[in-house]
Amino acid sequence: MDSVDGLRDRLRDFAAARDWEQYHTPKNLAMALSGEAGELVAELQWVDDAGAVAGLAEGGLKDRLADEAADVLLYLIRLTDVCGIDLVEAANAKIDRNETRFPPTT
Amino acid sequence: MDSVDGLRDRLRDFAAARDWEQYHTPKNLAMALSGEAGELVAELQWVDDAGAVAGLAEGGLKDRLADEAADVLLYLIRLTDVCGIDLVEAANAKIDRNETRFPPTT
Amino acid sequence: MDSVDGLRDRLRDFAAARDWEQYHTPKNLAMALSGEAGELVAELQWVDDAGAVAGLAEGGLKDRLADEAADVLLYLIRLTDVCGIDLVEAANAKIDRNETRFPPTT
Amino acid sequence: MDSVDGLRDRLRDFAAARDWEQYHTPKNLAMALSGEAGELVAELQWVDDAGAVAGLAEGGLKDRLADEAADVLLYLIRLTDVCGIDLVEAANAKIDRNETRFPPTT
Numbered sequence: 001m002d003s004v005d006g007l008r009d010r011l012r013d014f015a016a017a018r019d020w021e022q023y024h025t026p027k028n029l030a031m032a033l034s035g036e037a038g039e040l041v042a043e044l045q046w047v048d049d050a051g052a053v054a055g056l057a058e059g060g061l062k063d064r065l066a067d068e069a070a071d072v073l074l075y076l077i078r079l080t081d082v083c084g085i086d087l088v089e090a091a092n093a094k095i096d097r098n099e100t101r102f103p104p105t106t
Numbered sequence: 107m108d109s110v111d112g113l114r115d116r117l118r119d120f121a122a123a124r125d126w127e128q129y130h131t132p133k134n135l136a137m138a139l140s141g142e143a144g145e146l147v148a149e150l151q152w153v154d155d156a157g158a159v160a161g162l163a164e165g166g167l168k169d170r171l172a173d174e175a176a177d178v179l180l181y182l183i184r185l186t187d188v189c190g191i192d193l194v195e196a197a198n199a200k201i202d203r204n205e206t207r208f209p210p211t212t
Numbered sequence: 213m214d215s216v217d218g219l220r221d222r223l224r225d226f227a228a229a230r231d232w233e234q235y236h237t238p239k240n241l242a243m244a245l246s247g248e249a250g251e252l253v254a255e256l257q258w259v260d261d262a263g264a265v266a267g268l269a270e271g272g273l274k275d276r277l278a279d280e281a282a283d284v285l286l287y288l289i290r291l292t293d294v295c296g297i298d299l300v301e302a303a304n305a306k307i308d309r310n311e312t313r314f315p316p317t318t
Numbered sequence: 319m320d321s322v323d324g325l326r327d328r329l330r331d332f333a334a335a336r337d338w339e340q341y342h343t344p345k346n347l348a349m350a351l352s353g354e355a356g357e358l359v360a361e362l363q364w365v366d367d368a369g370a371v372a373g374l375a376e377g378g379l380k381d382r383l384a385d386e387a388a389d390v391l392l393y394l395i396r397l398t399d400v401c402g403i404d405l406v407e408a409a410n411a412k413i414d415r416n417e418t419r420f421p422p423t424t
Contacts, residue, residue, distance in 0.1 A: 002109050003194040010201050017210035023364050026158040026171075027239065030147045031363035033178070034246045037143035038356015041136045041253070045349035046341055048261075052132040056189055065132075066191045069182055070200040072139070073193060076178055083162055085172045087179060088109040094176040095116050104123035129258050133345065137257035140352045144250015147359070151243035152235050155366075215320050215406040222413050229422035238370040238383075242359045245390070249355035253348045264344040268401055277344075278403045282412035284351070284394055285405060288387060295374055297384045299391060300321040306388040307328050316335035 004077060004088050011078045029079040036075055040068035110183060110194050117184045135185040142181055146174035216289060216300050223290045241291040248287055252280035322395060322406050329396045342400055351393040358386035 001009075015021045043064050047055060055061030080087040107115075121127045149170050153161060161167030186193040213221075227233050255276050259267060267273030292299040319327075333339045361382050365373060373379030398405040 003111075004109050007194070007197055007201070010198075014201060014204065018208060019211060025155045026162070027150050027153070027155060027243070028363055030150045031239070031243060031246075031359050034143050034147045034243075034250075035356045035360030035363060037140050037178075038246075038353045038360070041140045041349050042353030042356070044133050044136045045346055045353060047133070049131045049133060056132070062189060062191060065189055066186070066193075066196040067200065069186050069191060069193055070196040072143075072178070072182055073197045074200060076175055076182070080172070080175050083168060083171055085168060085175060087172075087175055088113070090172040090176040091113055091179045092116075094173065094180060095113070095120060098120065102124060105125055133349070134257055137253050137345070137349060137352075140349075140356075141250045141254030141257060144247045144254070144352075147243050148247030148250070151240055151247060215322050217321075219406070219409055219413070222410075226413060226416065230420060231423060237367045238374070239362050239365070239367060242362045246355050246359045249352050249390075253352045256345050256348045259345070261343050261345060268344070274401060274403060277401055278398070278405075278408040279412065281394055281398050281403060281405055282408040284355075284390070285409045286412060288390055288394070292384070292387050295380060295383055297380060297387060299384075299387055300325070302384040302388040303325055303391045304328075306385065306392060307325070307332060310332065314336060317337060 002088075007074065008077050008081050011074060012081065015078070024078060024082055026079060026083055029075055029082065033072060033075040033079060036068060036071035040065065040072060043068060108194075113180065114183050114187050117180060118187065121184070130184060130188055132185060132189055135181055135188065139178060139181040139185060142174060142177035146171065146178060149174060214300075219286065220289050220293050223286060224293065227290070236290060236294055238291065238295055241287055241294065245284060245287040245291060248280060248283035252277065252284060255280060320406075325392065326395050326399050329392060330399065333396070342396060344397065344401055347393055347397040347400065351390060351397060354386060354389035354393055358383065358390060361386060 015024055043061065044052060047061075052061070056065075077087060080090075121130055149167065150158060153167075158167070162171075183193060186196075227236055255273065256264060259273075264273070268277075289299060292302075333342055361379065362370060365379075370379070374383075395405060398408075
C-alpha cells in the first residue's frame with residue numbers, strides 16, 4: 001500500500017478507537033499542524049547552517065527534527081483526509097504548475 | 107513507486123535543474139514550511155466549523171486548502187530529504203508511540 | 213497614552229464599528245496571528261544573514277517586514293484583549309523570570 | 319516610558335549581558351517568533367469557543383496564553399529592533415490603512 005494511504009488509514013483507525021473524530025475539525029487540525037510546524041522551526045532557530053549540518057551528523061538534532069516532521073505530516077494527512085482532499089494528487093499538481101512557472105535554468 | 111518517494115525524486119530534480127540546491131538549507135526549508143503552514147491556517151481563520159463544512163462542499167475552500175496543503179507537504183519532503191530523514195518511517199514510528207501513550211478507549 | 217493601550221483601544225473601536233467582534237474569538241485570533249507570523253517568516257526564508265542586512269539597508273525588505281510585524285502585533289494585542297490578559301505585564305514578568313533562568317555571563 | 323520602548327530596552331540589556339547579540343539575526347529571531355506563535359495556537363487547538371471561554375474563566379488557560387503571548391511579543395520587539403523598524407509606528411500605520419480598506423458598516 002502506498003505510504004500516505006497507509007498513514008491515512010492508521011490515523012482513521014487511531015481517531016475512531018479513541019472517539020477523537022469529534023475533535024478533528026478542519027480548524028482544530030489546522031491549528032495542530034501550525035503548532036507542530038512551530039516546534040519544527042524552533043529546533044533550528046539558533047543554529048547557523050554549519051551548526052545544522054553538525055547537529056544532523058551528531059544525531060540528536062536529526063532525531064528531534066524527524067519527530068517534529070512526523071507530527072506535521074500526520075496532522076497534514078489527517079486534515080486533508082477529513083476535508084476530502086487527495087494530498088498526493090495536490091502535491092503532484094503543484095509541482096506541475098511550478099515547472100511551468102519556473103522554467104529550468106540549466 | 108511510493109508516492110512520497112516519487113515526490114522526493116521530483117523535488118530533487120526540480121531543485122537541481124534550477125540550481126536551487128544552494129538555497130535548500132535546513133533553516134531555509136523550515137522557514138518556508140512554516141510560512142506555508144501559516145497560509146494554510148489563514149484559510150480557516152474566520153470560518154466556524156459549519157462554515158468550514160459549507161466552504162468545503164462549495165469547492166473554493168477545498169481547492170485553496172489543497173493548494174496550501176500541497177506546499178506544506180512539498181517543503182516537508184524536501185526538508186527531511188536534505189536532512190537525511192526517512193519521513194514515512196518517522197511518521198509510522200510516531201503512531202506506534204502514540205498507540206502506547208494513548209490507549210484506545212473503545 | 214501608552215502605545216499598547218492606544219493600539220488596543222483603536223482595535224476595539226475598529227472591530228465595533230464593523231460589527232466584527234463576533235469573529236474575534238480566541239481561536240480565530242490565534243489562527244490569524246499564526247498566519248501573519250507565517251507571512252513574516254516567509255519574508256526572510258531565502259536570504260542568508262548578509263542578504264538580510266543588505267535587504268534591510270536597501271529598504272524594500274524593511275518595509276515588508278514592518279508591515280508583517282504590524283499585523284502580528286495587532287492580532288496579538290487584540291487576542292490578549294479579548295482574553296482579558298495584560299500583555300505588557302505578562303511580557304515584563306517573562307523577562308523577570310528569564311533573568312533568573314539565564315544568569316548574565318558578563 | 320512607553321511600554322514597548324521599555325521592553326525593547328530591557329531586551330537590549332538582556333542580550334548584551336549574555337553576549338547573545340550574535341544569535342539575534344533577523345532570520346533567527348523570525349524563526350523564534352514563529353515557534354512561539356505555534357505554541358500559542360497550540361494552547362487553543364482542541365477547545366471549541368465555549369471551551370476557550372471556560373478555560374479562560376478557570377484561569378489555567380489564561381496563564382498559559384499570557385505566557386505564550388509574552389514570548390511572541392518579546393521576539394517581535396527584538397526582531398523589529400535589530401531591523402531598525404519602529405513597531406508601534408508600523409502598527410498605527412497599518413490601522414490607518416485598514417480604516418480606508420474596510421470602511422465602517424455601522
